[in-house]
Amino acid sequence: MALKSFIDVPSDSHFPIQNLPYGVFSVGAGSARVGTRIGDYVLDLARLETDGYLPHAHPVFSCDSLNPFMELGRDAWRTVRDRLQRLLAADNATLRDNTSLRASTMIPVQNVTMHLPVRIGDYTDFYSSREHATNMGTMFRGKENALMPNWVYIPVAYHGRASSVVVSGTDIHRPRGQIKPDDGAPILAASKVMDFELEMGYFVGAGNELGTPIPVDRAADHFFGMVLVNDWSARDIQKWEYQPLGPFLAKNLATSVSPWVVTLEALEPFRCASPLQDPPVLPYLEHAQEQAYDIDLEVLIQSAAMTEPFPISRSNFRYMYWTIAQQLAHHTITGCNMRHGDLLASGTLSGPTPETYGSMLELTWRGERPIELPSGETRKFIQDGDRVTVTGWASNEDFTVGFGEVTGRILPCL
Numbered sequence: 001m002a003l004k005s006f007i008d009v010p011s012d013s014h015f016p017i018q019n020l021p022y023g024v025f026s027v028g029a030g031s032a033r034v035g036t037r038i039g040d041y042v043l044d045l046a047r048l049e050t051d052g053y054l055p056h057a058h059p060v061f062s063c064d065s066l067n068p069f070m071e072l073g074r075d076a077w078r079t080v081r082d083r084l085q086r087l088l089a090a091d092n093a094t095l096r097d098n099t100s101l102r103a104s105t106m107i108p109v110q111n112v113t114m115h116l117p118v119r120i121g122d123y124t125d126f127y128s129s130r131e132h133a134t135n136m137g138t139m140f141r142g143k144e145n146a147l148m149p150n151w152v153y154i155p156v157a158y159h160g161r162a163s164s165v166v167v168s169g170t171d172i173h174r175p176r177g178q179i180k181p182d183d184g185a186p187i188l189a190a191s192k193v194m195d196f197e198l199e200m201g202y203f204v205g206a207g208n209e210l211g212t213p214i215p216v217d218r219a220a221d222h223f224f225g226m227v228l229v230n231d232w233s234a235r236d237i238q239k240w241e242y243q244p245l246g247p248f249l250a251k252n253l254a255t256s257v258s259p260w261v262v263t264l265e266a267l268e269p270f271r272c273a274s275p276l277q278d279p280p281v282l283p284y285l286e287h288a289q290e291q292a293y294d295i296d297l298e299v300l301i302q303s304a305a306m307t308e309p310f311p312i313s314r315s316n317f318r319y320m321y322w323t324i325a326q327q328l329a330h331h332t333i334t335g336c337n338m339r340h341g342d343l344l345a346s347g348t349l350s351g352p353t354p355e356t357y358g359s360m361l362e363l364t365w366r367g368e369r370p371i372e373l374p375s376g377e378t379r380k381f382i383q384d385g386d387r388v389t390v391t392g393w394a395s396n397e398d399f400t401v402g403f404g405e406v407t408g409r410i411l412p413c414l
């Protein structure tokens with residue numbers, strides 16, 4: 001029998017009592033503070049903490065980021081989650097029967113503004129879907145050299161830009177950059193080949209000391225939780241700049257994240273096996289346990305002429321070849337120190353079949369197979385006025401743990 005709340009949570013909600021993600025919200029001109037989400041309500045954790053309903057020695061929720069809470073580590077995260085599940089349980093009268101406490105702590109979700117949940121120090125973007133890496137390699141270098149020889153040994157990544165990570169709902173202006181036409185010298189122009197990348201991101205909560213790697217089997221203790229990520233990408237800028245050091249300005253224009261950070265505890269029931277790794281990985285990347293997560297993902301697009309979003313891709317987080325534990329173990333094997341608030345992203349999560357591809361570049365195969373929209377329009381890449389939305393959820397027979405969505409619109413170049 002699944003745990004139930006006294007709050008009426010719609011059966012298709014992403015936010016039952018089994019989820020309880022963390023986010024940063026404000027109401028009107030009020031200050032930003034930490035809350036959790038249950039059904040269609042935001043529960044004000046700053047207020048609950050001030051009133052003595054939450055268990056720690058010093059306050060961590062009356063601030064505009066999750067960092068102070070994340071820094072406390074896994075035991076504190078578990079304690080707060082247990083307390084919240086008890087407070088919200090159907091058989092607990094503390095909040096259920098206290099009308100004034102409910103009125104002061106439970107806010108209808110349509111009345112809040114969500115903010116970037118975490119103060120992000122560093123952002124690293126991996127490249128961990130074998131299908132995506134193969135598709136990109138095939139398009140950029142040809143089928144024979146599609147997958148680089150190091151790819152099956154190293155969780156490949158680049159150091160991204162933390163300052164331009166934005167919360168869902170932030171519109172993005174088409175970037176300008178240096179582009180090389182096929183038949184001439186490079187020019188400075190608005191990107192003509194804007195794309196999204198379907199990814200997931202995971203925040204480091206507890207860091208490590210410089211010089212002390214995080215072992216692969218301890219990695220899960222360091223991750224606080226996950227979000228949906230859209231890594232906006234300007235493919236024409238990328239094509240001219242990416243060799244020899246990888247992406248730079250093609251990726252720093254903006255990266256969008258969903259506002260609710262879903263904890264690894266909430267995702268625990270959805271752990272599953274990762275793809276078979278062949279050749280075998282080096283010992284420092286070997287897991288004792290299953291470390292992948294079965295999370296369904298969907299990308300939808302809505303042009304200015306459309307009245308509702310249209311699904312164009314359906315993928316899953318479990319397609320990722322390198323797990324989040326392997327990524328973190330590899331990232332720190334040199335002794336590189338991670339800090340609370342650091343963001344790691346998966347890289348584009350393309351699956352094995354064309355409808356599971358996680359970018360326009362792959363879905364339309366470089367624009368050769370345009371997508372037809374219900375409005376009669378076609379798309380090779382993202383046009384001005386287009387809205388891209390990513391949603392994701394994990395389900396079993398009893399409940400769904402979802403991420404809500406990350407959405408953003410491309411506006412004309414300034």
Ligand code: CA
Pocket residue numbers: 125197199231347348
């Ligand atoms: Ca990416």
